[in-house]
Amino acid sequence: MDVILSKSEKIFLTHGIEEGIREDGRAPDDYRTIDLELSVVPNANGSSRIKLGNSDVLAGVKCEIGEPDPGRPNEGKIIFNVDCSANAGTEWEGRGGDDLEIEISEFLSKAYSNKSCLDLQILGLIPGEQCWHLYIDVLILRNGGNILDAVSLAVKSALYDTEIPKVLIKMSEKGQSEVELTDNPSDYIIMSTENCPIFVSICKLGKGHVVDATAKESACTMAKIVSAVRKDGMITASQKKCSGSLQESSVLEMYEHCRKVGMELNKTLISKLSEAKNAPIVGFLA
């Protein structure tokens, strides 16, 4: 969603941010209102819906049994898939959203490739033969700026909500192990998502930098750094975007800012997630 701004508007916004004043009255470290809802799609093993200001993201997790990686026979797999729905805008019809989709899914894979994020050993079933494949599908319904952050929040929430069915491993007559799913729907295991990272995008406008930039602020951004920050402040993945150049001192400053914001956001999210789990499901009817 590209907003076209005139030069004067850009100058106005940049100057404001340098003074610490944002267009919608927020502080540079403030996020917009986040609406969180879990278990929106009962068909999926886990799902969540995040509304970050104007952005609307729906994430679903489905568990399927498949073969593990030959190099990691005891571990399961996570596969990310992002879909930019045409609902968000006519420019995303057909193949229009492909670039953004690939960008987001690649970054997600990179961020979660760190072993500390998720315990993939839980997903292993029969070593070398069968394991759980977790397919995380993200559907972007509305892009109102800062879509990466929204996606990461949705993914973490969906993983929190995921109920993986318990499995019985039997020995068949031929001496081969067979996997049998339980019929009991309340028999499931939950993965620990405490260490799952959250993306924090920091945009540099002029001399100041802001978190959770709106579409207008993104249009004025010279350089942007996206970091995947864990609860304890560890950064698992990072990327610099946009065409502007950054000085070393700015980069370090921005990273520090990321960490701080990321830790805080993680804490808030985790506390809200437990609340949301027990909340009644409204979905889109709200």
Added chain:
Amino acid sequence: MAAWELLKDQNFRLDGRKPTELRRIETRLGVFPNADGSAYLEQGNTKVLATVYGPHEVKGGRGRSNPDKAVINCQFSKSAFSSSERKTHMKFGRNSSETNQHLVQALNAAVMSHLYARCQIDVYVEIVQSDGSDFCACLNASTLALIDAGIALKDIVTCCSATIVDEKSVVDVNYVEESSGSAVLIVGLLPKDEQIAYMQMKGRLHADHLEKLLDCAVEGCRNINNILKERIGEHLKTHSSHFTLTRPATPGRAERSRPAIA
């Protein structure tokens, strides 16, 4: 399948419905404020989101624009987690291309496209959760989205599916009934004049049963029409206090009713 048949003997279906009973329909108009029109529709466990952008200039060059009427462009998409088995939806596959065409055809019958010459109306449908009668929910949601966008319609297009089980016609099929292999008939109806705008049948059915099945589907469409009209009225009431819903002179008009002097 045996359990299902047992239930059928007691005249109840697998989900406890009677043969002529529709699933619960929940709607919400104006879900996405940035779109010109949007709607969310739930038909039982099938959940569909529809958005409308338009009328706007035709994209893709002058060659595509029609000097007499509007070009309606539809895109149907199904999210990977929508069905019980994960399935990535191919945007440019044969099935989706066909569904797009059918949606366009059905909506063309309803939209007064001569009022929007040289324009394009985009309708995007996303299936969030699928549990049978996907196309029907899509078409119903699209109609609601068009109404929300304020596009002139001849009539609401309602769509309903029906199948025959044990020589009895059953309306609004769910996923289990659909995948059992019996013939499923989908009918898109303009209820005012009882005209069929869209019809498709899958599976094998003896020609003698067609009339019965058609009647059942048409009845289902009529019922859905009543429900949708009610919901639209409620939406108007809550949405805008200036309008009061007076009984329209001709039944079935989808446009906003005349404002009463408050």
Added chain:
Amino acid sequence: MKETPLSNCERNFILKAIENKERLDGRQSYDYRRIKLEFGIDRGCCTVELGETIVMAKVSCEVGQPKQTRPTEGFLYINVEFSPMAEAHFEPGKQTEQANEMARVLERCLRDSRAVDLESLCIMAGAKVWKLRVDIKILNYDGNTIDASALCSIAALSHFRRPDITVSGEEVTIHSVDEKDPIPLSIHHLPLCVTIAFFHQGTYCLTDPISREEKVMDGKMIIGMNKHREICTLQMTGNMLLNKEQVLRCTNIATVKIVELNDVLQNALSADEEARSSGKPYGTYVADFRKVTVKAAESPTHSMSEIEEEARSMQLDSDRMEESEEEVVENVVKNSWLLRIKESKANEAQKVKDTICSEIDEFLTTQREMSDLQQQSIVNNSSKNNGAKGQDQDAKTDTKRKRNQNRPKKKPDTQSTAKGESLDSATSQTKKSKGKRKGK
């Protein structure tokens, strides 16, 4: 290349004609064009000509892995290609909406209606199954490709033979055509499609529209049905609105048409089987191609029903001709006999005539003799009395002679001649008598 649009005049003309229940090629509303179904040399290759529309289908198979969700079922994949040969505006390789729609309709008609038994294509459950592929190519486009393709594909599937296999434990051996005879596919029923085009907001409907009629139509209904009256697929396309009665009427029309199409299919299949089993040449449709197109240019299109009637009348004619030939032969024989009879009768008549003539002659001669004898007797009597008297007699006879000489002109000749002769004979006899007297 862009498609040439239809001009308004043509459009109006076609629509007006349809209002008057007339079609461009002179067919009735529910008539099909001339259908020609032929099989190729290879098993599973079929060509259908529906008027000018020519469609070719080829069935092929290969071994593959089944779907995880359906481990015992094979695959049936249908691919439709609109070749640029058919119409210049078709682009090669591009999957158009039309081709897509057709492929989906055919898939629903053939696969979803369980026409082909996919379970019979299973070789090893969960591991190996047969994957059937039907490739349909539109070679010439003149409307109603769906009906032609449906007929073509089901014919090709019925005609096709897949290689025989033997499963021994884990190993599967596929036998070539030389080792073992290939086996036919298991086909439960033969679904065929009927396209009904609607005009003037659904008031008029026609079957088998040609491409110009298709450009003008409001929309069409495609009904897939088999001969047991089971509807396999039903689809309405286009911008038109129909009511229930119209839909039911269409299904009734379709029922009738399906029977006709089925007959064509069965005849073609049986003819090909016969040709193959009796060692006659088969599958040589390529050579006929040119013949057929030339014929089409010369003669106007006829409907199926007309052709059937013609065939029947031709049969009758040929019977009659045979009969008449026999009759002619018989007649010839009869005539020859009659002639002979006549000849013999003529001969007989001649003979009779001759005899009668001879009898008449005899009669006349005898009469003469009789009259001579009478004269003689009279003369003898007169000579006995007197010579004077005889002289007188002579004088009298002379005078009598003179009178008689005068008289014969008046009397009929025979009598006169007879009398003349008799008188002559009499005078000669008197002279003789005189001579005798003198001589005494």
